[in-house]
Amino acid sequence: MEHPTSKLFSLKIRVTMFGVSKFQPRGGADSRTFEYKFKIRCNSCNTVSEDTIAVSLGEKKVCKCKNRTCCAQGNITLEPGHGREVSENDNMKFVPLMRFRCMGFYPQEFEFGDDWAATLKDREDEMNFQENLWHFENGSVLLKHNGDAASVYNLDSVFECIEKRISMI
C-alpha cells in the first residue's frame, strides 16, 4: 500500500475592484472565525465531493471519500501567516490568502461566501458585507453607500500545490 502523502496548497484569489481599496475575509486572512469552503478531490480515486467542506483556523478537518469502493480518509488543516488582503494595486493579480496542509485529499473550487469585508476608497473603516447591504449577483459583490457605488467582481481563485512530501514512513 502506498504511504499517505501530505501536500501543501496555497489558495490565491483574484478580484477586480471598483471604489474599493482593500478586500479580505472579515477579520483578515488568518481570522479564527472565517470558514474556508471548498470541494475536495480524493487522492486515491479522484472522486470530487458534491458538497463543499468548511475549515477554520486551528481545526483538523477529517475528510472521507464518498466513493463506497474507496472510502479513503484524510484530513486538512490551515497554515496561517502566509496570506494578505487584496489591495487596489493588486487588480488582476492573484494574491495569496491561506495555505492548506492536505492529507489524502486535494482542495478545489473555493467558494467565496459572504463573510468578507472591504474598505472603500476615501474611508478608513471596513464595511462588513453581511451588514452593509452588499448584493451578490452573478459572481459580483455590489455596494451602494451614501450614493457611492462600489463593487468587487470577477471573483476568481486557484489552489496551487506548492510542496509535496512524504509525511509517514
Ligand SMILES: [Zn+2]
Ligand atoms: Zn476515494
